[in-house]
Amino acid sequence: MAMVAVKVEGVGLDSNHGPVVVLREADGDRFLPIWIGHTEAAAIQMKLDGQDYLRPLTHDLIQSIIQTLNSKLVRVDINALKDSTYFAQLTIVNGNGEEVKIDARPSDSIAMALRANADIYVEESLFRMSTTENESVSYTHLRAHETVLDLVCRLLLE
Numbered sequence: 343m344a345m346v347a348v349k350v351e352g353v354g355l356d357s358n359h360g361p362v363v364v365l366r367e368a369d370g371d372r373f374l375p376i377w378i379g380h381t382e383a384a385a386i387q388m389k390l391d392g393q394d395y396l397r398p399l400t401h402d403l404i405q406s407i408i409q410t411l412n413s414k415l416v417r418v419d420i421n422a423l424k425d426s427t428y429f430a431q432l433t434i435v436n437g438n439g440e441e442v443k444i445d446a447r448p449s450d451s452i453a454m455a456l457r458a459n460a461d462i463y464v465e466e467s468l469f470r471m472s473t474t475e476n477e478s479v480s481y482t483h484l485r486a487h488e489t490v491l492d493l494v495c496r497l498l499l500e
Contacts, residue, residue, distance in 0.1 A: 345419060345463035348374065350452060353387045363452055365420075365464060372469050376420075376428050382449035389456040401453040408458070412437035415458035418451040421465045428468070 347368040356362050356375075361383035365374045378386075385401050388394070398406060408415055417433040430451040432444040446454075455462050 343421070344466040345421075346370075346372075346466050346469065348420075348462050348464050350386065350390060350456065350462070352390070353383050363449065365452075365462065367464075367469070374420075374464055374469060376448050378449035382447075382453055385453040386449070386456060389453065401450065401457055404454060405457040408434060413442075415454055415460045416441075417460055418455040418462045419465070420448050420451070420463070420468065423468055423471055 348365040349368050351364040351366040351373065353361065353363050356377070361378050361380055362375045363378050363383065363386055365376065366372070385399055388399075394402075405415070413434050413436045415432055415434050418430060419433070420428055420430045422429040428448045430446050430448040432446050432451055432454065434442045434444065436442055452462060454460070
């Protein structure tokens with residue numbers, strides 16, 4: 343299974359106001375949009391904007407637990423697409439240097455990777471599987487410091 347390094351290009355809304363996180367091939371020009379929930383979109387966008395809440399959110403709490411247990415999230419693999427649902431796997435290295443693999447949703451995995459500065463990879467075939475679907479996708483990027491709710495309101499007023 344060939345894995346391709348990606349970066350988070352951004353978060354936006356599709357034409358039906360559904361949140362989308364867009365991954366871009368690190369050394370190329372392919373994109374992979376993944377539809378996610380509003381809460382996860384906000385968590386990802388906050389980290390992209392360098393913002394923190396006064397109290398830790400769930401992804402921050404999980405990152406804190408991982409660090410407290412002398413472990414580190416080192417990698418996220420988005421590795422499957424089944425029935426229009428993407429699947430991901432976290433790779434955590436524990437204090438003994440052993441790798442632990444944990445299944446997770448891509449949206450949570452991306453939010454965690456951003457907090458841990460972990461690498462994100464996408465299975466090569468997922469780019470090919472979603473090519474026709476991606477050609478018809480258009481979305482509106484969030485502006486800096488804009489929440490998903492702000493974007494929905496802005497689009498409704500335009």
